Amino acid sequence: MVEALSIIFFLYVLIKVYISVMQIGYVARAKDMPPVLMKPSSWIKSARYLISNERLKIVETLVEYALFVFWLSWGIRWLDTMTWNMDPILQAVIAVDLFLIVNYIVELPFSIYKTFVIDERFKFNHSSPELFIKDQMKGSLLTLVFASLLSAAIAWIIINVPMWWFFSFLLVFAVIVLLNLLYPTVIAPIFNKFTPLEDEELNEKIRQLLEKSGFESEGVYVVDASKRDARLNAYFGGLGKSKRVVLFDTLLDKLNDNELLAVLGHELGHFKHHDIYKNIAMLGGILFVGFYIFGHMPTSLFMELGVRETPAMIMVLFMLLISVFMFIFMPIMSFVSRHNEYEADRYATQIHGNSGDLVSALKKLVDENKSFPKAHKLTIFFYHSHPPVIERLKALGDKSVYDEKEDEALKGECSV
Known part of the structure; x- marks a missing residue:
């Protein structure tokens, strides 16, 4: 069984x-x-920036494989030995936290390199070392708190409840929904400052746009994203009454009011089509399958690894293999997401009254964010939650940027 898992992970890395x-x-x-x-x-x-990030991703993937080999060959036994005489619930908390801490230490240099070498070189990074350290400390503390509480609860369920995998799934799914509710008003403000939009004229235009869609919002807020990054963005955060419109301060500086309203119209399309709820439901379905599989892992697997079949070891194995499991479903999730993006674009043109402002906004976003507008089909198939911007512009009726001959020329050999 261990050999089969090793082969699967190797293929995933390959x-x-x-x-x-x-x-x-x-x-x-x-x-x-x-x-x-x-x-x-x-x-x-933008091409050089993308290539630099892809090269870093290759190194990260190889290190991910080395880390997997470490955990499977020695690390899991070390965790089991470290917590041998502990209460099963405490053992689960300690083992999960240690697993997360080791992985974090290994992955941290990549985050530092991307932020202060690659992003710095291409003029995206606005974060200082002090701010980066604060963000890392806050994020790590939140992760450990949530992980400790959740692992303790799941351990109790495994010990005391028949069909533990099903009730553990329900708990994790409930936590995901709760985090979506808490994120805009509780979690995000820990890292960024949110202030109500002061432009009364723009505020009124946004309010009228929201009314057309029946979108009830807690308010329109501007986030100080520019203290970390130069990129532009906007989003609707939260569920139910906690929903709020969030505009990056960088976005307000680069788009005019009509372009901004077109972008918000796109986001309202996701709301109107219930895409957030569909995505949560899809994730729930995938997690259900995952918990079912991990809930029926054979005892022989733990024997081969030389560890006890405890709640702690079950959870550590789950975390070790979840990246492979999610990767298998990634093309489906990406395909659905790309379809939703086209539908949101169509809705934006309907509610805004024309496609020209959205076309103009998309072109500005590509240029300002230095998002290279072309990608290999495999990258799109697995990773892209948004269609290539050229395809989105075509669907919006703007064909001025599309060249079929040029696209054919790129179908040849694509080796490094």
């Missing part, structure tokens, strides 16, 4: 590395084509 290699080759070829949606300098810069 596929991830292959996708990154193909993406690097594709973008390296594409950057020599005539620029689309960007000035030549931005076109080259």
